[in-house]
Amino acid sequence: MDAVVATTSGPVRGTIEDGLTVFRGIAYAQPPVGPLRWAAPEPPVPWTEPRPAVSFGPAAPQPRPDGIVGDIFSPAFPSGEDCLSLNVWTPDPQATGLPVFVWIHGGAFLFGSGADDLIDHGSFARSGIVFVSINYRLGMDGYLYVEGDENAGNYGTLDQIAALRWVRANIAAFGGDPERVTIGGESAGGTAVAALLAAPAARGLFVRAIAQSAYPEPLLSPDSGRIVARELESRLGVPAGDLAALREVREWHPRDVTTVVRELFEDVANRDATHYGAEIAAQMNPLMPIVGGEVLPSRPVEAGAAGELADVxxxxxxxxxxxxxxxxxxxxxxxxxxxxxxxxxxxxxxxxxxxxxxxxxxxxxxxxxxxxxxxxxxxxxxxxxxxxxxxxxxxxxxxxxxxxxxxxxxxxxxxxxxxxxxxxxxxxxxxxxxxxxxxxxxxxxxxxxxxxxxxxxxxxxxxxxxxxxxxxxxxxxxxxxxxxxxxxxxxxxxxxxxxxxxxxxxxxxx
Structure with missing residues (x-):
């Protein structure tokens, strides 16, 4: 059996599985390619005929961790730049006012997806909650510091906000209440939750938050972002600050980019901390949200101390x-x-x-x-x-x-x-x-x-x-x-x- 639900972009066709209605791979933004690489996400191009929503969308481009870590956490399906999609499990799309839980996956802001055995088990929907999992840009695609861009280092964060805006506009059609949205995540996902608590553009998009094993301190400063950007540009043979050249490399040599990002993470874990600075060494993570710009004006703990966290x-x-x-x-x-x-x-x-x-x-x-x-x-x-x-x-x-x-x-x-x-x-x-x-x-x-x-x-x-x-x-x-x-x-x-x-x-x- 299947079910069709109308969204603001167009109708989607899901499936009924073990009493739940499930929609997989719904686009919440356009593919971040061409001029949309290292840019804020744009809404999907509308469609009129029902689109199938029966398969998970591609995971964000990512290296695969070695050994059992990769076996446990890496997605068992393709990755690709057409990754800005989400999935919905609902007890009943005809219901009204159900609570909503939006899950942001972890993976060091480098790997992972909104689909795995645990998520696809559907337990929250069986407990009466409309459950949503999302994909967002990772690694260099999501967290590169682009000099002069007000969104620098936070493209993945902007993806998460775009997904939450989609939820607010559409979740009632799946039985959910847009005024009863909880966001949650673990590890990098929990850290993303902490960042969203401090992000002005996310205000009003959720009323509760769950942060599991988050690392909200220190996140990274623009200075750390610049160090990492120069390092990546040098390794890729791109002139410093040349975004057009970087987009061209990303277009034509995606495997080189993935390899370089993986090598950078390994290098950060093994080199003298002074090479990359204390902030990066503290988390052994060179690509994560950047604090100090329009998206994240201050660190979550600093925002909290000033009483500026989301009122949730x-x-x-x-x-x-x-x-x-x-x-x-x-x-x-x-x-x-x-x-x-x-x-x-x-x-x-x-x-x-x-x-x-x-x-x-x-x-x-x-x-x-x-x-x-x-x-x-x-x-x-x-x-x-x-x-x-x-x-x-x-x-x-x-x-x-x-x-x-x-x-x-x-x-x-x-x-x-x-x-x-x-x-x-x-x-x-x-x-x-x-x-x-x-x-x-x-x-x-x-x-x-x-x-x-x-x-x-x-x-x-x-x-x-x-x-x-x-x-x-x-x-x-x-x-x-x-x-x-x-x-x-x-x-x-x-x-x-x-x-x-x-x-x-x-x-x-x-």
């Missing part, structure tokens, strides 16, 4: 062992001397004290585990905490913080509650191939029931509480109460406070 409800959190997956996969090799050096470089003059603080809070941990805890805090927890502090100060009673703590059995149990392990639980998609790669076999369904229900409750009401959890208090910057989600859910006040104080002080934000 916020669910935010991190995983207890985010960074352990990096070491379990052999993506970074370190010895004891390197660990000592990293602690000292992070806390000059206090490296040994900081290492002792982490060790005291984690008895029996290896030194490598202590480094993983440090990098978890640096990359995810500190920025998310500062953003939650700022949001809670200016919008009390509407901030909710979680820590995911269930230890995966995948990778011989070496990764703990690592980065992305919460995703199969959020999407209630245990048993899918992607889920088992992250959780190992036999992950507890009751935990997925509880976490998925919390997300559904928040999307529906702005409050994640339900009868399967202990009472989850709203987060405030004085007590920093966090819901720890694991085999035994519990509320923890200021978890690992001594470690956090190394980064932001005992009284920061309080």
């Amino acid at each position: 409800d916020l669910l935010i959190g991190t995983n207890r062992d985010e960074f352990r997956i990096v070491f379990a996969l052999g993506m970074m090799s370190v010895d004891d001397a390197t660990i000592d050096a990293v602690f000292e470089a992070t806390f000059p003059g206090r490296g040994a004290e900081a290492l002792a603080t982490y060790a005291a809070g984690r008895p029996g941990s290896s030194r490598l585990d202590l480094l993983a805890a440090l990098e978890t805090d640096r990359s995810y927890r500190v920025g998310s905490t500062l953003l939650a502090d700022a949001h809670a100060r200016h919008r009390p009673g509407s901030t909710w913080f979680y820590r995911f703590a269930w230890p995966s059995t995948a990778f011989d149990g070496q990764i703990g509650a690592a980065h992305a392990v919460e995703l199969p639980f959020v999407f209630d998609a245990l048993g899918t191939p992607m889920a088992e790669a992250l959780t190992g076999p036999g992950a507890p369904q009751p935990l997925a029931d509880d976490i998925h229900r919390a997300w559904v409750a928040f999307i529906t009401t702005g409050d994640p509480n339900h009868d399967g959890l202990p009472t989850w208090p709203a987060y405030d910057h004085a007590k920093r109460r966090v819901m720890e989600l694991g085999s035994g859910h519990r509320v923890v006040a200021a978890p690992d406070a001594d470690e956090l104080a190394l980064w932001i002080g005992d009284e920061e934000g309080r």
Whole structure:
């Protein structure tokens, strides 16, 4: 069976699958090619006859990560520049007023797509929510700093805003309420959510936000954007600032561009930080949103401190062992001397004290585990905490913080509650191939029931509480109460406070 829905660009024909109505590969903008490369997205050219919306659109052009990371996260279908499409799962296109959840995929702003096993499972639509996943420009296409362009370094962010405008204009035709839109994402997707909270052009397009394992600090400055742009131009043999020449290379040598971008990411991870600057070294990511222009006037945490974030409800959190997956996969090799050096470089003059603080809070941990805890805090927890502090100060009673703590059995149990392990639980998609790669076999369904229900409750009401959890208090910057989600859910006040104080002080934000 199929179903036809009218959109502002033209009618689309989806399919009815297991009681859900699904539309895949709907264009929300024109392909960003020719003069639209490194430019704001333009609305689709209208059509009149129903277009089939039965297959996912191409993923954004991207390199494939090596090994199991690529096996888990890379899309299993073609990529291409005609990538500005979205997908909709709805319980009933004839309904009215259903809550809406727009998912922004992660992948370091370099890889990924709005389609994978977890997403296509359809669990949010089965829970009464109109679910939308989007593709957006990645890597050099999405985040190149173009000198003199007011949108420089934020073409991917503008794509996300264009998709949200499409949702506002069209989602009622799929049963959704344009006044009840929640945005969410994990990793780079969670960071994109943080950026959208601070983006003036995104105001009024959503009323709630979910940021999972985000890294909202530091994002990048125009100076960092210039360093990366000059590096890419040099590697591609293009004169500095020559956008016409760069577009020509992108047109005729797309594989060269993908190769150069991949090499740049690898180089940033392995070279002396002084070559690219402290901002890029802090995240080991040279292509991500740029702060300081029209799209993102200020960093999310700075905007929050000034009371300038979007006036929305916020669910935010991190995983207890985010960074352990990096070491379990052999993506970074370190010895004891390197660990000592990293602690000292992070806390000059206090490296040994900081290492002792982490060790005291984690008895029996290896030194490598202590480094993983440090990098978890640096990359995810500190920025998310500062953003939650700022949001809670200016919008009390509407901030909710979680820590995911269930230890995966995948990778011989070496990764703990690592980065992305919460995703199969959020999407209630245990048993899918992607889920088992992250959780190992036999992950507890009751935990997925509880976490998925919390997300559904928040999307529906702005409050994640339900009868399967202990009472989850709203987060405030004085007590920093966090819901720890694991085999035994519990509320923890200021978890690992001594470690956090190394980064932001005992009284920061309080």
